[in-house]
Amino acid sequence: MNAKNLFGYTCPECGKGLVEATKFQNYKTKIKGYPFIVPEAIIGICNHCNARHFSAKETKQWEILYTRSLEEQEVFLSAEEITDIRNQIGLSMEDFARLIGCTRQSIYNWEKKNRNTPPSRMADLLMKLVRQSYTTNQVDVISFLLNETNRLGLSIELKRSLTT
Numbered sequence: 001m002n003a004k005n006l007f008g009y010t011c012p013e014c015g016k017g018l019v020e021a022t023k024f025q026n027y028k029t030k031i032k033g034y035p036f037i038v039p040e041a042i043i044g045i046c047n048h049c050n051a052r053h054f055s056a057k058e059t060k061q062w063e064i065l066y067t068r069s070l071e072e073q074e075v076f077l078s079a080e081e082i083t084d085i086r087n088q089i090g091l092s093m094e095d096f097a098r099l100i101g102c103t104r105q106s107i108y109n110w111e112k113k114n115r116n117t118p119p120s121r122m123a124d125l126l127m128k129l130v131r132q133s134y135t136t137n138q139v140d141v142i143s144f145l146l147n148e149t150n151r152l153g154l155s156i157e158l159k160r161s162l163t164t
Helices: 056-072 079-088 093-100 104-111 121-136 141-151
Strands: 019-031 034-046
Touching (some): 093 104, 093 121
C-alpha cells in the first residue's frame, strides 16, 4: 500500500497542518472492541496539531490481520467443526442457517475448507453455544461467553455472582 496516497491533505482538525503518513511498529489498537497489535501501521499525523487520522484502506488491512491471527489461534470454529455441529444435530445447511439466523450461503462459505473468511464472532459464538447445548443438554450461557472472552485476552467481571 502506498502510504503517500493515503494522506497528504490539510488537517480537518486544525485546518493549518498537513496530514503526513507515519509508520508505527507494533501499534496497539482495538479491532471490533478487542485489543490487537498491528505489526506495522500507517497513520496520518498532522504536522501542526499532531491529530491522528486513519485511512479506511489501512484499517481494513488491520481487520484482515486480526481475523487471520484469530484463525491461527484457533479461536474460530474450523470449517470441519461447523460441518460436524450441523451433522450432529441432523440439519441441512438451509435448516441450520434458519436455526442460527443466517443464510444458507453463509453456512456453505463457512464450511468450505479453503474459506476466505471465518464466521463473524457472533455467529461463531452462537454455533459454539448450539454445540454445547446439544452435547450437554444445557448451557450456562454467561459462563460460556466469559470463558470465550478470556480466550481473547479480555477479562469481564460481573456485578453479581453467577451462583446467587
